Amino acid sequence: MKNCSRRTFLKLAGAATVAMMAGCNSLKKRSSKPNLVLIFCDDLGYGDLGCYGSTVHKTPNLDRMAREGMKFTDFYVTCGVCTPSRASLMTGCYPRRVDMHVNARPEGSIGRQVLFPRAKKGLNPSEITIAEILKDQGYATACIGKWHLGDQPEFLPTEQGFDTFFGIPYSNDMNRDFCPLPLMRDTKVIEAPVDQDTLTRRYTQETIEFIKSHADNSFFVYLPHAMTHNPLHASESFRGTSENGIYGDAVQEIDWSTGEILATLRQLGIADNTLVVFTSDNGAASRWGGSNLPLSGWKGGTMEGSMREPCLMWWPGTIPANSVCTELASTMDILPTMARLSGGKVPDDRIIDGHDIFDLMTDANAKTPYKAFYYYQKEQLMAVRSGPWKLHLALDKQYKSVHHPGYKEGRPQKLVNLVSDLKEQHDLSEQYPDIVSKLQKLAERARTDLGDLGRPGMNQRPAAIVENPIVQLKN
């Protein structure tokens, strides 16, 4: 009897130990902070993925990511070109807020909308980036890819919250005689000009290695691809594989890359503790083979095709599978959302424009936190959206284009309903004067807050200017 009792006791004790261990494990799992992976393509259009309607690109991995996660239909960037769009992603603010809409070229001209090699300007180190918030929460942080928020030493990713940087400091078409396109590791150039055919593959390898070496801790990988920005490149094994030339090959290699990253997370058993976000910095450009269909407009403008992007979010067990979010969200929301998930805080000593959208990611009935969304081009307020309505504002004059400094003639206002008129063709301003007036009031609020052409905003913060930039990239 005693023996039996003892055996029973041992058995029970053993079971209790197992239960306790299981309890510890699940507690550990629940309380550990989620890993965060942010994949940011360059100039990839709304219509470039199979799950967004592309018939010329095969994207089985991204299509599977959409089936296993959430697809956003109304996900915006804050500007149709690289630098301002990335400034928003990193800070959670409109580019106007952080003064990253207008660049300063080495010679001082402000004709362009993005930073050029040796620019005197960069994202002010006093801004608080996503990486800085996550680093404070104990995350290992890596930037693997294109930075484009300043190439001077004080602006590089390693000064903005990233433990490591492997990538190019600006766009892949900025390959100049005086400065061949550099591949950098942290603050050092390791190859120039970089062999661009290899970039997507090497970024993927670096990402997988970083994930593997930090699988036991919380990590944040920011992976801003060089593709599909012109000049287009793909590695040998992807060349000629698509029905859409080199552009399609590059898209398909990005699809492969994403599949490899998700497979790594599954193999390591950390998929259910990792949020992966996949999106793009602006719409496809008109000339290189991309598609923004069914939207109108191209990169560089304020039509939907320029500023609305494909966006997939994947977190098995947390984000419902095969779900679609049609509410308005933006890249500015990534910082507040990731801050919350990490247990960190959104900075409260400054205005942050983005919102925590965890509810949108997990609750089909959640509504957008935006009362209004603003479309700026450079420092000019072009349009405002509220609900389904978008008002293209009446302008006395407007910027010519991304590549041509100067102004062209103005335009009359145009009110469109984005639900019934995705191509923004039919002006309804005469039928809905009350809506026009409401949107004009919202626009005026933005002008007071953030400014407009020739009108300073009240709540802008300065970018940093370097008077005598060090040309540290020239080896």
Ligand SMILES: [Ca+2]
């Ligand atoms: Ca871009």
